[in-house]
Amino acid sequence: MAEFLSDEWFVKVDELTKAAGDLQIPKAMADVTVNLKVETAKGEVQMCMNRGIIQKGSISDADVNMSMPAEYAYKILVQNDWSVGMRGYIKRKIKLSGNMKKMIPLQVYKPSQPCIELTKKITVITDFKDFKDFKP
Numbered sequence: 023m024a025e026f027l028s029d030e031w032f033v034k035v036d037e038l039t040k041a042a043g044d045l046q047i048p049k050a051m052a053d054v055t056v057n058l059k060v061e062t063a064k065g066e067v068q069m070c071m072n073r074g075i076i077q078k079g080s081i082s083d084a085d086v087n088m089s090m091p092a093e094y095a096y097k098i099l100v101q102n103d104w105s106v107g108m109r110g111y112i113k114r115k116i117k118l119s120g121n122m123k124k125m126i127p128l129q130v131y132k133p134s135q136p137c138i139e140l141t142k143k144i145t146v147i148t149d150f151k152d153f154k155d156f157k158p
Contacts, residue, residue, distance in 0.1 A: 026096055026150040027060060027067045032078040038143050039075055046134035047074035050127035055081050059089040067092075071099075074137070076144075086120035096150050102141045104131055 024031040039045075051074040060067045070081045076099060094116055097106040108129070110116035118125065133141070 023149040024147055026100065026148050027062055027069070027092065029078070031148065032069075032076075034147050035076050035144055038140060038147070042136060042140045042143075045074065045136045045140060047137060048131065048134060050131050051133075054086065054124040054128070055084040056086045056088055057081055057084040058095065059087070060092050060095045061089065062092040084120065085124040086118060086122070088116060088118050090116040092150075096148075100141070100145055100148050100150070102133060102138065104128065 024034050051071075053073070054071070055073060056071040057080040058069045058071065060069060068078075068080045070077050070079065070084065072081055090110060094106060094110045097103045107116060111118065
C-alpha cells in the first residue's frame with residue numbers, strides 16, 4: 023500500500039492507469055482539466071485531473087483550479103464519491119476558480135465500467151489513516 027498523495031502513490035496510480043488500457047472516460051470528464059491543491063497534514067500537494075486521469079503536478083491553462091482538504095480528495099478520487107464535492111463546496115471546504123461551465127456536466131458524472139474497475143484497484147493500493155473519522 024502507498025500513502026495517499028505520496029510520490030509512491032502517484033507512481034502506482036500511473037502504473038495502474040496505464041495497465042488499464044482504454045478507460046472509456048465519459049465526455050464530461052474528458053472535456054475538462056482540473057488543477058487540485060490538496061491540503062494534507064504534511065503540507066499542500068499539487069495534482070491534477072487531466073481529462074479524467076489523475077496526475078501529480080499541475081497543468082498550465084487548466085480549465086478549473088480547486089483546493090480542498092485531503093479527506094475530500096480521498097472521498098472523490100479514491101472512493102469515487104462525487105456527491106461529496108457539492109457538499110464540500112457548500113461547506114466552503116472546496117474552493118473553485120476558472121471556467122465553471124466545464125464543471126456543470128460533472129454534477130451528473132457517471133464513470134465508465136473501466137474507470138470503476140481502475141478506482142477499485144486504486145482503493146486497494148491506497149493507505150489513508152486520517153480518513154476513518156471523516157464525515158463530509
